[in-house]
Amino acid sequence: MPVIATTALTKRYPRVTALDELTVEVGSGVTGLVGANGAGKSTLLKILLGLIAPTAGSAIVLGHDVVTGGEAVRALVGYMPEHDCLPPDVSATEFVVHLGQMSGLPATAARERAADVLRHVGLDEARYRPMGGYSTGMKQRVKLAQALTHDPKLVLLDEPTNGLDPAGRDEMLALVRRIGTEFGIPVLITSHLLGELEHVCDHIVVLDGGRLLRSESKAALTGETGVLAVEVRDLGGRDRLGAALDRAGARARPDGPLVLVEITGEETYDVVRDTVAELGLGLVRIEQHRHRLEEVFSV
Amino acid sequence: MSDQLRPPAAGVIHDIGYRHYDGPRLGRFAITQALTVSSLRHAYGLGRSGKSKVMPILLLAVMVVPVAIMVGIENALQFDNPPLSQMRYIFFLQAVIALYLASQAPQLFSRDLRYGSIVLYLARPLRRTDYALAKLTALALALMVLMGLPMVILYAGALLAKFDFTLMTKEFLSGLVTALLLSILLAAIGGLIAAATPRRGFAVAAIIAVLIVSFTAVTVVTAILDPEGTHRDVASRYANLGSPFSLVEVLASFVLRGGGDWVPNTTQGLVFAAVYLLVVAGCCWGVNARYAKVARG
Numbered sequence: 001m002p003v004i005a006t007t008a009l010t011k012r013y014p015r016v017t018a019l020d021e022l023t024v025e026v027g028s029g030v031t032g033l034v035g036a037n038g039a040g041k042s043t044l045l046k047i048l049l050g051l052i053a054p055t056a057g058s059a060i061v062l063g064h065d066v067v068t069g070g071e072a073v074r075a076l077v078g079y080m081p082e083h084d085c086l087p088p089d090v091s092a093t094e095f096v097v098h099l100g101q102m103s104g105l106p107a108t109a110a111r112e113r114a115a116d117v118l119r120h121v122g123l124d125e126a127r128y129r130p131m132g133g134y135s136t137g138m139k140q141r142v143k144l145a146q147a148l149t150h151d152p153k154l155v156l157l158d159e160p161t162n163g164l165d166p167a168g169r170d171e172m173l174a175l176v177r178r179i180g181t182e183f184g185i186p187v188l189i190t191s192h193l194l195g196e197l198e199h200v201c202d203h204i205v206v207l208d209g210g211r212l213l214r215s216e217s218k219a220a221l222t223g224e225t226g227v228l229a230v231e232v233r234d235l236g237g238r239d240r241l242g243a244a245l246d247r248a249g250a251r252a253r254p255d256g257p258l259v260l261v262e263i264t265g266e267e268t269y270d271v272v273r274d275t276v277a278e279l280g281l282g283l284v285r286i287e288q289h290r291h292r293l294e295e296v297f298s299v
Numbered sequence: 300m301s302d303q304l305r306p307p308a309a310g311v312i313h314d315i316g317y318r319h320y321d322g323p324r325l326g327r328f329a330i331t332q333a334l335t336v337s338s339l340r341h342a343y344g345l346g347r348s349g350k351s352k353v354m355p356i357l358l359l360a361v362m363v364v365p366v367a368i369m370v371g372i373e374n375a376l377q378f379d380n381p382p383l384s385q386m387r388y389i390f391f392l393q394a395v396i397a398l399y400l401a402s403q404a405p406q407l408f409s410r411d412l413r414y415g416s417i418v419l420y421l422a423r424p425l426r427r428t429d430y431a432l433a434k435l436t437a438l439a440l441a442l443m444v445l446m447g448l449p450m451v452i453l454y455a456g457a458l459l460a461k462f463d464f465t466l467m468t469k470e471f472l473s474g475l476v477t478a479l480l481l482s483i484l485l486a487a488i489g490g491l492i493a494a495a496t497p498r499r500g501f502a503v504a505a506i507i508a509v510l511i512v513s514f515t516a517v518t519v520v521t522a523i524l525d526p527e528g529t530h531r532d533v534a535s536r537y538a539n540l541g542s543p544f545s546l547v548e549v550l551a552s553f554v555l556r557g558g559g560d561w562v563p564n565t566t567q568g569l570v571f572a573a574v575y576l577l578v579v580a581g582c583c584w585g586v587n588a589r590y591a592k593v594a595r596g
Contacts, residue, residue: 049422051594071424075324079422085415089348101333102423104324113320120317130348146419151320183317 001063002027003154003186004048009057011043011210018043020210021057026188030180032197033190035207041190042082044207045156048188049079062153075104078147078185082158085143088132092123092142095131096149103150110149117145121175137168144175148185155179157189161196173200228261230272233282244275263288331429334420338437342403343444351406358399359445362392366449370456381457381467385450385474386551386558389481393544396485397510399445400438404489405502407434408586413497417593427590431494435583439486446478473558477551484543484575487582494589513542530561537567540574550575 004026011019019040035041046052048061050070058065064072086095093114100110118127121141126134131142140160147155160176161169177200180187191197197204198218206213232241235257242259245252248271251262261272276283325333337346343359344352369382389396411417420430454471458464492509493502517538524535539545552559553568563571 051421071327071426074422075424077422079419081415081418081422083415083418085418087410087414087416089351090346094346098337099419099423101337102330102420102425104326104330104424105320106323106325107333109320109322116318150324 004059004061004188006044006059007057009044009047009059010055011040011047011052012055018210019047019054022207022210022212023057024205024212024215026186026205027203028180028186029202030176030187030189030200031203031205032201033188033205033207034192034194034197035190035213036192038209039192039207040210041207042158043210045079045158045188045190048156049074049077075150076153078150078152078155080143080147080155080157080160082162082190084139086131086134086139089130091129092118092127092131092134092138092145096142096145099146100149105150113149113151114145117148118142120148120178121145122171136163137165137171140164140168140172144172148179148183152185154186154188157187159190159192161191161193169196176200228263228268228272228286228288229255230259230261230276230286231257231284232259232276233284237279237281240279241275241281244279245271248275327424327426327429330423330425331433334425334430334433335437335440338407338434339440339444342407342437342441354402355399355441358395358402359448361395362445362449363452365392366452366456370452370459373456374460378460381453381460381462381470383453384470384558385453386470386477388449388453389446389474389478390544390548393514394511396442396445396481397507400442400485400489400510401503401506403441404438404486404493404506405499407438408490408493409497409499409502412494412593413499417590421590421594427594428587431490431583431586431590435486435490435586438490439482442482442485443478446482447475450474450478473551473555476555477547477558480551480554480575481544481547484547484579487579487586488543491582491585491589494586510543514544517542517545533567536561536563537570540571543578546571546575546578 002025004024006025007023009019009022010017022040022044033041033044043052047054047059048066050066050073053067058067060066061073062076064076066073090098096114096118097107097110100113101107105113118124118141121144123138123141123145126138131139134142140163144157144160147157157176161172164172173196176187176189179185180200180202189197189201201218203215203217205215230241232238238254238257238259242252242254245259245261250264250268250271252259254260261268263269272286340346341351343355366388372378373382383391411420417430421427425433450471453474454467457467457471488509489506492505496502496505520538520541521535524538525532530536536549539549548559549561549563550568550571552561553563553571556562
């Protein structure tokens, strides 16, 4: 059973349609929700939490309808909002314990869980200090910890890498990956940067203007294409190779230092090998070309 | 290698991995209760930074110290009668109560809006009505503590001084009823104003303005309508509806059949009661509507 399933989900505001007949399923593991600003990502998360009602269509989260069972959904889901949400005058420990109780944990259990999750997100000595003095990276960690403190069955992370430096970004993404795999909690993570989701997600959902652009496993999205990338020693060699391949009947085009050759069958490999040998070029590498998500998105 | 010979350090933390929680999960009622308790603690700065304890504790001291001194004096000098009733004491120190409301209502209401933490509450099982109700209850209880503590001291002092037990108990209970009526009304008004703005300063100023301006207006209007202070003039009586403090003073006199400067007749009393209920209900509705808007945004 999918963790999240929406059917023709639509949200219209007086002047704008935020979601337009969105039908999508999200399973276990880490799912990336990608789209430009205003693509409807945050609206979708709010509907999934039962905070706003859809105009039409339905959404089932963990077996509960979000309109009639919002409360049950919120008890089982952890949510990390995009924007700042931490009061500066309490400590991380105090705050996460409190929010654990707000999710229905008894006081002692809330304390234990808070200590556990703060350790998992890597917030050590600082957790007893008021949060006003925290760096952005530490604040993001607390925000993630509060989403995990009640051991949810699904976490929704709204742009968790926002405002982080490259090192912090990598750590946060590694943490997200761990939640999806080691912790065994399904994750829905939004981002407007495709590159960063490439490494952590099993599945990618691409939204554009409130509509579903694509929903595929990452393997399918970035899967092998029928293109062979060949790199030879110098740029002159690249042009000569390109021309020679054309003459041999293969479809080739230059791309930066590479020559991209369309694979038409087993013989393409032989043609490339023979042509390079005939021209006496220094072969640097020859590999099957993989799409990157940027290319998928630009299509 | 010497490393291999060294005994394992005493305080090694073993990474036991992620542990799932399969204990009990409490329902809405228990969560609301937990939020009320923590909000009440926050209203006195408990569990928050040292700086945020200063104002509430200072104001509590201002409420308590005079009665403590008074109790000391009435016991030392063996007064025959208590110098001040509980009910009078509240209205005597209403400026302190107003200040407390102005300083703490924004802590309970504006704070979550200003720092965005309201989102984290709304994403949890609690309904927004539960959240609003828990905050309003906590504020009313905090005001109850502020007014109740000096009353308890006055009562204990009166018993120590061996004043008439029945009379003292009656006064004490009347005081508590008045304090409860006032706490609920002030919490509703202060809560609505504080929930309306994420800016703490605005909320503080607005609450002070509403309480002080309304009370001054009532005092001036009654003085004009009833220059001799006989409390007979009907219009001047109804003028007391204009401020929370005078409204509660009259309502308490009506409910308790005495204690204030004058006792309203039944019609007047019912009007005061109706206005009281309307204001409380309206403010609670307003707070709730405000959070409904926040949840959508």
